[in-house]
Amino acid sequence: MDNSWTDFRTNNVAVNYCTKERIPMEEVFEQLKCTREGLSADEGASRLQVFGPNKLEEKKIYAVSITIRIVGDILFLHRSRGPFRTGEIVVYNVEGRPIPIVHRVIEVHEEGNKGNADILTKGDANLLDDRSFYANGQHWLKPQQIIGRAVAFVPYVGWATIIMTEKPIIKYMLMGVLGLLVITSKG
Numbered sequence: 001m002d003n004s005w006t007d008f009r010t011n012n013v014a015v016n017y018c019t020k021e022r023i024p025m026e027e028v029f030e031q032l033k034c035t036r037e038g039l040s041a042d043e044g045a046s047r048l049q050v051f052g053p054n055k056l057e058e059k060k061i062y063a064v065s066i067t068i069r070i071v072g073d074i075l076f077l078h079r080s081r082g083p084f085r086t087g088e089i090v091v092y093n094v095e096g097r098p099i100p101i102v103h104r105v106i107e108v109h110e111e112g113n114k115g116n117a118d119i120l121t122k123g124d125a126n127l128l129d130d131r132s133f134y135a136n137g138q139h140w141l142k143p144q145q146i147i148g149r150a151v152a153f154v155p156y157v158g159w160a161t162i163i164m165t166e167k168p169i170i171k172y173m174l175m176g177v178l179g180l181l182v183i184t185s186k187g
Contacts, residue, residue, distance in 0.1 A: 072159040075102065077148025084108050084119050084143065089150040092121065095135040100147055103130055109140070117143055 029035055039047065077091055084090070088105045106129060107120035118140035122129045131139055164171040 072156050072162060074154040074157045075150050076152040078151045079148045083110060084117055084146070084149075090119075090121065091147045091150065092141055092145050093147060094133060094138075094141075094145065097133070101130070101133060102150065119143070119146070 025036075034043070075091065084105055086105055086108060089102065090105055091100050091102050093100050101121075101123075103121040103123045103126075105119055106122045109118040111117070119142070120129055120131070120140055134141065164174070
């Protein structure tokens, strides 16, 4: 029998019922022999002697976000105004991050037909959603932050740009070779 509470005291709203059983809170307090204010120090010490301390199972949770950098594909984006759908691959910008992020939509909350939506994304290779990538205090993306939806891609073609950007010497060598070909070509 599950007697978990439907709500706790959140935002100063009192809890009135217990889950499933729908027991009024006053009856619960009566069964526990306590009040809304809790136990007195003497009653707490007495119950501690009778029942002993709570023994909660300790569980270590390791939250690790593994990001595998898969780059080099050329993406073709579409900037449609249609509603976002779970499973779509989107490119989005986040305040404070210079490089756009390409990840999949995993959750969408829309407000009617107003065009307002809260969007949650996650990289396919990541264990956790992207909330750690969003701006400080931001839990959802807004449609304005999404640059576009991926509609097609060409694998590996972008590596030429990446290599020339990360290794400028290769860019200069390629420019030198092209310059020699122009100079030495016949007319």
